[in-house]
Amino acid sequence: MDPRRRDAARTRKALLDAASRRFAADGYASTTVRDIAEDAGVNVALINRYFGSKEGLFEACLMNLVEESRQEASTGPDRIAESIAGLIAGPKGDRGHREFLPLLLRRSGDERIDQLRVGFLRYYTERLATAAGWHPGAGDDGLLVRAQLVLAASIGAVVFRSAGLEPLATADEGDLVGPMRDLVDALLLRDTGPSAGE
Template sequence: MTADPPGRATGKTASTADEPAPRRRRDATETRQLLLDAARHRFASDGYAATTVRDIADDAGVNVALINRYFASKEGLFEACLLAAGDELRRTTGTVPLDQVPESIARHIAGLGNAGFSAQLTLLLRSSGDARADEIRLGVLHHSSEQLAAARGWRPDQADSESVLLRAQMVLAAGIGIAVLRSSLRLQPLASAAEQDLVAPLRDLVDALLPPR
């Protein structure tokens, strides 16, 4: 049996053995999510005005032109981040059964104590210095408070609609305030309270401000 001549071995040749493996191509959904994740953290840490699309693209490891492809602009990307933050609030308060709203809020706040202050929640609280961005933020918060009120039986055509919505916004503000004191300022014993420690007081708060209708 004769040996294979150089360059014709059945394994890798010298010319290909050291070549890097081809990079896996990302699909549109994955790329869009990478941009959202990078933007959310940049906007939360640096603010809207100080963040550039180049920063976000570099953090995501993608071409900066893809921001315009998927979100049209920096403003469009910021709006998408805020809408995702609104989804987080809706999952906590607006899409759960009426009698489980206090437990849902407690579970979410307890989770923030373990994972740190949510970048999405930070986006809802931090002023951007941009009028359109702040308008979007207020819209997300307003819609979230409407969903919270609706979870307790509120309807916009009711006679006391505005007062009930006010109470829902107070519950929302209380929940966000608890999250800030717990996760950012680490106020004790609030910061180390377990989920079961939070449920009863939060149920009292929600039932007092938003009694089931």
């Protein structure tokens, strides 16, 4: 690989990781591109070079999260709990995008950013609901509501981990699979047909 391309990829990743942490800690409006560049150890001009603007960097963080979660959200119903546990815990030392998840719950004050934020939440819950048997336009959004509750609980778990609340803060993927399976089974994989509850 061309060394210049490798350096550009490394710089881009450093900016994405630093931005994810800053946006999560300070919110979109309070985060400055200068803070992000300083955290990443690069010249602030590189944010415009690689992402065009602060908004472009936020969108790139969001798209990175979409790519990271695409496989988890589209997995088969028998693997949903394991995939979400992996998304919450993730590899050790790779906390940037997981720390970014709670930011999806906060309004930024920027209409375009809020549209991106809500769009991601909608995308992810629709993929979860589809994996559990939901079909768009079927007229029954009960399963979609349950998928939204699963995602809300997952983001809540990341908030607790970020706050250092034990034992969740140091739980690994294996520790989370069982409880997450209970949640997914109760909310997503129970009988959702018209005869349920009759």
